[in-house]
Amino acid sequence: MTNVSRAESGRASLEPRRDGHDPEAGPTAGELAVSFEFFPPTDPEMEVTLWNSVRRLSLLAPRFVSVTYGADGSTRDRTLEIVQKLRADTSLAVAPHVTSIGSSRADILGLARHYWASGIRHLVALRGDPPSATGRTCAPSDTFRWGLDLVRGLRSVAEFDISVAAYPETHPEARSARDDLDNLRAKIDAGATRAITQFFFDNGAYLRFRDACVAAGVSVPVVPGILPINRFSQVQRFARRCGATIPAWISKRFDGLDEDAETGRLLGAAVAVEQVEHLQRHGVRHFHFYTLNRADVTYAICYALGIRPRMAAVRTTA
Numbered sequence: 001m002t003n004v005s006r007a008e009s010g011r012a013s014l015e016p017r018r019d020g021h022d023p024e025a026g027p028t029a030g031e032l033a034v035s036f037e038f039f040p041p042t043d044p045e046m047e048v049t050l051w052n053s054v055r056r057l058s059l060l061a062p063r064f065v066s067v068t069y070g071a072d073g074s075t076r077d078r079t080l081e082i083v084q085k086l087r088a089d090t091s092l093a094v095a096p097h098v099t100s101i102g103s104s105r106a107d108i109l110g111l112a113r114h115y116w117a118s119g120i121r122h123l124v125a126l127r128g129d130p131p132s133a134t135g136r137t138c139a140p141s142d143t144f145r146w147g148l149d150l151v152r153g154l155r156s157v158a159e160f161d162i163s164v165a166a167y168p169e170t171h172p173e174a175r176s177a178r179d180d181l182d183n184l185r186a187k188i189d190a191g192a193t194r195a196i197t198q199f200f201f202d203n204g205a206y207l208r209f210r211d212a213c214v215a216a217g218v219s220v221p222v223v224p225g226i227l228p229i230n231r232f233s234q235v236q237r238f239a240r241r242c243g244a245t246i247p248a249w250i251s252k253r254f255d256g257l258d259e260d261a262e263t264g265r266l267l268g269a270a271v272a273v274e275q276v277e278h279l280q281r282h283g284v285r286h287f288h289f290y291t292l293n294r295a296d297v298t299y300a301i302c303y304a305l306g307i308r309p310r311m312a313a314v315r316t317t318a
């Protein structure tokens, strides 16, 4: 698909008022589920932010919370620390990410055994991106080279519930969209139980991808990954890196707001609410939020979806 047609399809699919969307209509039938991604903080201030966010978002009784893992294992200890604390201090279901690039098979299998022994039953299995900063590498023969190899490896350890990555706008390295879809299908056939998508803003791309998954025999849920826009310039950078289209109408909304973070954040929340409500009307019942460790916008979006606090706040200390 060309960039122009991508932008057009984004407008058509995401401008809700044109297709009769009523923001007051509330959720349609069916139980909604949400899950939240966090990342290991790098300094004490960010750590306080993380645990405040966990406390607040835990009220919404997420299906699970996931914790990212730096490619090449660079955040291994910090990921483990956060996962352990979440397990010890909360009743949340925790899904650690495991990335294989730059780590030996033995290390990955050891980590998986450790997780299983400590009661973790859900992993998010990813190849990871080649390390740019650390340059740490591993002999190809000694690694799980692709996400598919990693899924097979993790399944050899135990009956984990395994989520894998999916790409509505095709992974940048894929030879073709068809190849990328075949790769997803292979990961599911190897035992993955759920796909979580790369973030996107073009709902049309996601809905077409979901149809293509069904046609290709992918029978597991393909959960949309939602990235609330907090700082537009940051999201533009992320989107360039992973090939996500930003529809022209969204760029227009943030026009001239580079120095006005507060208005940008409010608009970001509004865009995400439109996005999830539109998906909800297309039958989506599970949303995975890339929280960037911030609770406020994600909490507001969930609230707009009709999700209300259901759990007592967890007690955690930063």
Ligand SMILES: Cc1cc2nc3c(=O)[nH]c(=O)nc-3n(C[C@H](O)[C@H](O)[C@H](O)COP(=O)(O)OP(=O)(O)OC[C@H]3O[C@@H](n4cnc5c(N)ncnc54)[C@H](O)[C@@H]3O)c2cc1C
Pocket (backbone or CB within 6 Å): 067, 068, 069, 070, 071, 097, 098, 099, 124, 125, 126, 127, 128, 129, 145, 146, 147, 148, 164, 165, 166, 171, 172, 173, 174, 175, 179, 180, 183, 196, 197, 198, 199, 225
């Ligand atoms: C939900 C989600 C969570 C993420 N969490 C993290 C994280 O915690 N840490 C992190 O570092 N990154 C994370 N990422 C990013 C992810 O690691 C990158 O997108 C990575 O480049 C691909 O990972 P994958 O598991 O999809 O790889 P794969 O499934 O291996 O696919 C990677 C690419 O290789 C192609 N391919 C697959 N098999 C072959 C083959 N045999 N021959 C040729 N080409 C092939 C695929 O089509 C695709 O283009 C996440 C992404 C998502 C969507």
